[in-house]
Amino acid sequence: MRIREIPKSDRPREKLTERGAGSLTDAELLAIFLRTGIRGKSAISVAADLLQQKGGLIGLSRSTASELSRGTCGVGPAKAAELAAAFELGKRLARGGIERPVLDSAEAIFSYVGADLQAMNRETVKVILLDTKLRLIRVEDISLGSINESVAHPREILRPALLHSAYAVVLVHNHPSGDPSPSQADRRLTVQLAEASRIMQITLLDHVICGTSDGGRSPYFSFRDSGLL
Template identity: 45%
Template sequence: MSHRIQDIPENDRPRERLLRLGPQALSDAELLALFINTGTKGENALQIGERLLREHRSLRDLSRMEPVALTSIKALGPAKAAKLAAAFEIGRRASREAAPRDIFLNTPQNVYEFAGPEMQALSYESVRLVLLTTKLTLMRMDEVFRGTLNECNASPRELLRKALAHNAHAIILLHNHPSGDPTPSDADRRATRRLRDAAATMDILLQDHVIIGSPSESRPTPFYSFREHGMI
């Protein structure tokens, strides 16, 4: 392959292919090339995109890198790294942007579809509290802690005060396992029981505790629902 995008036939260049066929027709490397824009000596933007995917395995893994870490990648630098980080963040925000209708979170599958894509992209464990109406539609979702539940020092009553402050009918505890395996730890189970018992004393429904993982061939369901497993 030539070291210059300009030497690729015009109809085969990423930008022209996107405008002609739509973004869904482009490969991951071609999409990256549009943000990288210019190459370096020995590599054009498309080749750089292909190398990033080889070195970092997937777009998901690349998107989980901190912006400062992106700047250390050969051929990126601060400007290109900032563009890539901004593109990944736009995708995350779009995935969680509320639709103009009520968002029903009455099933673990609905919870996963709402929050899964964003939380799967995180390289750290994020604990979130989801507040629900009487119809189990979304009121708000707040990150309450970063780190494992075993390290979390927020008591159940402190979490429930947030629900009381917003007059929420029900809550969902939600966190991710960056390893991809959503199997609950002993700390996850203890935290669920404590929150369930405390919620009952405040007449607030603990609708579920959902752990977000990642899909794999051996794991077709990329989440774990404590309600589905009879623990709530």
């Protein structure tokens, strides 16, 4: 069914205006960006196909503009660029507008970097540097690994803290599978990093693993909150 054949009150744009953006499905929201469909398919159908092809919104957010336009029927370079820009705006909004936020809890840490890490399709390790009031100094990329494994060493993790005179650090990384449960390698690294931090008199505030909230589980795992740090 073409969008013009849908009752006016159920068309994505009209529905958004009358009922709010929260009333739209993922496919309907995407259809607003796509604007037009292709022969035999409405913009909503093209959007639904795109979501299925990319594995939902998380998979879609991990795609670059070139990946979105390559081999995706109905999505050209201009539409792909608009979608990539929309996802980037969402990530920046998720990080908040505070220039130097206080990151003193796993919840605050996940709110600041979770969207970025969820968008990664490779296991990625970052270190967050904090001052004595646990305010953000900067976020440093440490390593980019394979789909399910990343290699990091305490010396690479702590080097930025020394360079920027950080009082505390938070290790964060993602599990592209979506399950934030720590592996044995994650546990070993945390123990090693805690010992190295103690020797160097740098506070290891937490190690947070970012995943997704699929099935009602928490989208992140905190070693500190779990009593493992």
